[in-house]
Amino acid sequence: MTSAIFVLVAAAIFGLGVHGLLVSAHIMRKLLALNLMLSALFLLLIVVPASIDGHPDPVPQALVLTGIVIAVSTTAFALALMVRLFRKQGHATIHPDLDPALLGRKHGRRTAPEAEGERAP
Amino acid sequence: MSALAVNLLPVLAPLVAAALLAFRGTPRALAMTVAPWLPPLLALPLLLGNSEEVAGLPFVLLDLRLGADPVAAPLTVLCAVAWGLAGWFAATRVHRDRVLFWSGWLVSLAGISLALLAQDVAGFYAGYATLSLASWLLIIHARSDEAWRAGRVYLVMALLGEMAAFAGIAAIVSQAGNVALSELAGSIDLGSGWSWLILAGFGVKMGIVPLHLWLPLAHPVAPVPASAILSGVIVKAGLLGWLRLVPPGSDGADTVGPVLLLLGIGTAFAGVLLGLAQRRIKVVLAYSTISQMGLVLSVYAAMLMAPERAAALLPWLGVMVLHHGLNKASLFLACGCAPGRSRLRGLLVAIPALAISAAPLTTGMLAKTGLKAAFHDAGLAQGWTLVLSLTSTATALLLWHFWRLVRTERGYKTAHPAWLAMVLAGLVVPWAWAVGHGLELHLAAGLWPATWPLAIAALVVGLKSALMPGWTLGLPAGDLVVWLERFFGAANMRVARVAEASLGSLPNLYPVHVRMTRALLWTERKITSLPVAGFLILALGGLLWLVTLLF
Amino acid sequence: MIEPWLAQVLPPAVVLVSTLAAIVIFIAGEERQRLRIWVNLVAATLKLILVVWIGLSVLAGNEFLFRFELLPGLELILHADALSILFASLSAVLWLVTTVYAIAYLEHSPNRARFFGFFSLCVSATMGIAMAGNLLTLFIFYELLTLTTWPLVVHNGTPEALAAGRSYLRYTLAGGVVLLTALVWLYGLAGNAVFTPGGFLAPLAAEHATELRIIFAMLIAGFGVKAGLVPLHGWLPKAMVAPAPVSALLHAVAVVKAGAFGIIRTVEDVYGLELVAGLGMRLPLIAVACWTIIIGSLLALREHHLKRRLAYSTVSQVSYIVLGIAVGGLLATSGGMVHLVHQGLMKITLFFCAGIFGLLLGVSKIDQLDGLGRRMPWVSVAFTVAALGMIGLPPIVGFISKWYLASGALAVGMPAVLAVVITSALLNAAYFLPLVGRLWLGPPGSVAAARIEIGRLPRLALVCSALATAFLTVALGLMAAHPLSPLNWVIKIAEGYAP
């Protein structure tokens, strides 16, 4: 019963995290959301195996420990990346048009040089 | 000289000369000097060769065999004499486009030589096809609109004919391979369909009605010596084709005999009737040739109907061939010599004309004797002989028409000795041939049958000028051609349209391509945005999970 | 007898000679013209010598076989049988001539290293096709041919050329895809089987008849793309934008013949005509061939662009080969196969001439041919000879093919096929004779002004290569009965297939 609550809570947090990760514009918010998700994950990892045979299992705890290390390093790295991005473009959001060339055709402009030959009906 | 050399020389010499024409300067001049005198080379195989001996060239074409045999002999003689004399005429009278003329002349000569001498099917066909195509050059020599039209009609018909013949030949070859011509009779079953194809194919060259359409167009436009050989010699290559490929005695050939006989007689009359409606002398002569070829056809038909007598009739056929060839050639040569200018020239026109009308004691009478012999041998009723005599009447009428037209030809052209020689040859050679082959001439018995048809003709002429002096027929030269041209012109357009619309290539997918491109770029733009991407990840996971749940 | 190792080495050697040449040419680069010319000529001559050597050796009863296991159960086999030699020697001879022609033709044009490099590669691929000992090898080289010819098709780099290249790829790669599918299917059914005269699929016929039918149709369609079977021929006329030597060699020999050769192999060595007939696929094949012959000719008749008319003529003529094979019997099979050589010779001559007209006088349309006979008599003679041969005028080689095809059709009781052959001959006449007529008899006033001036030697090379092939068309036709003529060679092959 308690484990069910934990699972539900974890799921809720995870959902919040996902939403934040995807929808927030600011990278900082995204990273916070990411950490939220990680917390939910760790919670789940601890809770779910335990609920199987009643007593704590060392393995998931070891896993979570490792996970936390990874989470910390990932977050740190992402923050560093964010800072560099911020320095480059003056704001800490992901540039919506990553590749202007990809969207070059959006305006109906023909970019390929072979266009003349190719389009002849 | 070896048999091979003797047989090859007439074929190769013109080809070498034709090749020399390509080199400007001396070689070309040399070729033109030599060219007129090459046809007599054809006499070599006849004179020097043994008629039984066949010279083989196993590597050439499909095992080429050459030799002079009795079937081709009359035409060989005709070719040597008439083509040679016409060449003499041409040597001095053809001034325009000489390279074109002589190349056509020489290649045609090589072709007919090969056709005459070849003793295997492929060799014969090779010669014949060369002849057909090369004589086109002679027809279009003038390059006037008329010449082009005649050339076109000729080419279409010649090719059609050749292909029909080719189909028949294919039937032969499919059974026996490239068989020797001498082994053809009796060894091949030419179910009537195939023999008809061969007959029709070569019939085009002969100008048998209704395959004659090219003839009245082509003969008038060709230069005079070319018309002479076209009408005198080349048309008879068709006869050679019949004799070679559907020899009397072939299985299935006897069934076609009677039909051919009717066709022959029909052609004889139709040629005359159509010719009477013409106003140009060379056209009239062309129709006369058609009519005469009808007679030749009827002899051939008789040979088919009496295969056992065929060998005996062959010399008679030779007489006919020589008689018509030489006389018709001299009439054509006459067209180039202002025949209306003097009495002597009138006489030189009248002799061959009378001969062709089968006047008494002429070679024509001799030929008619042969015809009657043939009809007799074929077991035909007496009525046929009467019909035969009536063809003489008809021919006489046509030549009377010709005579009247000829009298108006009074240009300033000089007479040419070759003309005279041709007329003389027409007088002498057939007789010599007949005597040489020991034919029974029946001179006395033939006099009256030769005379009365002419009398009737004279009567008709008299009546006509008395009763309706101004009345003339008028038909375009080549009669049916005009309608056919119109019909095929329209059909050609239709075929072209069908061809154009038919399955040119795969359909153009351009619009689909554009739409797909746009859709794809739009999608890619959409799913590159992070929220959509994340949603996709979750959705895909959800979908996969759903699938596992359901199944 | 020859050494066993030689019997193994020679087939790949024949293929690799021109690959090596290509590599040298690519590495040598654009500037080393003299080296390139020598490499080209030496390789072409060497290849010819090798092919002749193998050919004579095969004649003497030697066997050549090179096996290499590409994948487990999937072998690359190069061998030399009489049919291989037929195609290989044709390619080798014409490669030599075309090399001479191409060197002269491209005298002043850019990108010659690329051109000759791919040109040699393409010959390698063709040789591979000729020597292929099983369907997989054939397929591999068939695809290589696609790859190596595409650069030649788009060589000029004009939008038109690029479009033609795209079209070429679309068709040929799609064909390759169909082929690959069929190949997988066939390997699944029959495993790794080598070409066997009379086919190796007969034991499967009872159980897998429908599958074999579908596979057959796919194989024919796959090869038919290159062979230009209507309606798969769309690329061919477009590909005419390529330089003349390419049109000449590729569209007279390599590409279209590769397709036809594939069909021959499929019908004779994979299925066996008997099985094809048993599966009910022979008549459809004949019908397709006939249809192509007629439609190709009609399209040619409508075309006013010289090279494109020749291309449509190729469409029509190549199907003679298919027709002969499908009709079967000694005569027709010989007629069809020998047309592989004969059509190649005639068509290459025509393309050579068209190329010379185009290069020197800028002539590309039919009505520009008027009066060229006087201006370029020798080229015109070559053109005339080849065109007349196409119509089937004796003694040019085309006559021999038609002779055998026509009589062969009757020998197996198919007068309808004969009708098609004859109709096609008439149509050939209808679209070739006007060209010849224009050349010699057209109003001389319309002779075009010279477009470019080229040196005496290149000019001589151009004219001589055209004359050489034209001479061959006459010589081989005239000498058709010679024991070493293509005809006799082919009859020997056909006897293996249709005893």
Next chain:
Amino acid sequence: MSFDKLLLALVFIPLGTALVAVMLPPARRRWAVLLGSLAWPCFLVPLSIAVAREQTLTLVFGGWSPPLGIGWRLDALALVVLWVHALVGIAALPGAWQRFKPEETESGPFWSLWLILATGVNLATLAADLFNLYVALELTTLAAVALIATDDGIAALSAAMRYLLLAVLGSLMYVLGVGLVYAQTGSLAMHQPGLVELNNVALVLMLTGLMVKAAIFPLHVWLPHAYSNAPGPVAAIMSAVVGKVALVALWRIWFETAVDPPTLLTNLLGLIGAGAIVYGALAAYLQPRLKMVIAYSSISQFGFLLLLLPLACQQAFQGAGFHLLAHGLAKAAMFLAAANIVTVLGSDSIRHLPGLDKRMPLEAFTLALAGVTLIGLPPSGGFTGKWMLLSAAWETGGWFWLVLIVLSGLMSAAYVFRILALTCFHPARRAVHHLHPKPPAITSLAALMLALLAVVIGLYPHPVLDLLGSGVLMDGGVRLQSGVPGAGP
């Protein structure tokens, strides 16, 4: 002698060198990395021999058996991945050497990251349990993101960030799945079929997470930008192995842990692969930048690897493994060539391609050769892979897959030939105002060697095929029936 211990070298040499490199002064760093990068592949030779002989090598640390202990395992498939990694890694070195000179600021972290990436990839390849795999994949991802970010432009940084976020999302899903597996079974081992009764939710979570990392359509959205904005050597190694590692993990989970997944799921995954093939090829055809074309082509080619799931027989396994090899080599060659092109032209817009065959013939040739493999034209590695997949499709009666594979060649041809036509045959020789000096020839040659290798392995594929086919698959490959190619049913 036991070869097991040699596995350590694969991980610890690059890791150790990376750590050492950090400590070295910048001028020496490159040399250390060079040594490290060349050293670990040397161990592949004895390992290959061992694998050929023993089929599988396992190494368990410190006597702790899984799940607590860490186990490594080397089998044929892992060996193939490692070889690709080694070859591409070495071939990418000259380019990296040229670009990341000590005097340039961005080169600071590059060399260590390069080796850390190598460590991560090797680790992920060797990982024998699910969590170990997670760690390795995370390591790989972080290193890759950092490497992408060495470019330091907004585009590269944004791409890196996006990659990072999506990859982490994928990792989380994966690790969630792992947790569920453990909760249910109490085991994390990958290679113990029958032991693990896989929960479908867990399976789906793991699959989805790995698919994000492997950039399987439609979860590929990070890939084009990441690849196309990364420095050439990075793009090469990423396309050749980084994505593949995740995909191989997916295979392993699918075949070794998921005992009896629903057929529909199998087919759905196959369909996703099909979608990837088609979509990637079409998108590649429409791209205006060379590197984008190559990137989208990767998406298309990855789809083939997913086809193993529905085809599921030994030939398919051999085919997919071979395809992985051939594609890895060819794609890396293309990226390396593209990097050189960018160096010289300053741009990889296809507008600048015309005339390239004159300026950079080796690069043009590389693109062409690699293109041949991508299309799968014989004789090339791509053809061999495709052929095996095709015969697998035939064997299993998978007509849809058969037709798809065959058609995919056409679609690949469309974009490859578009590039080739532009490069070699387009007449427009647009003046590029300032051509940068050419990079040293060895960079071009390295790319060319890879492309050549991709073709040559098609000529002599036996060693690889034998390796993959000798039953070693993943020894738990319970659902892969063996089949002899070419034999009729």
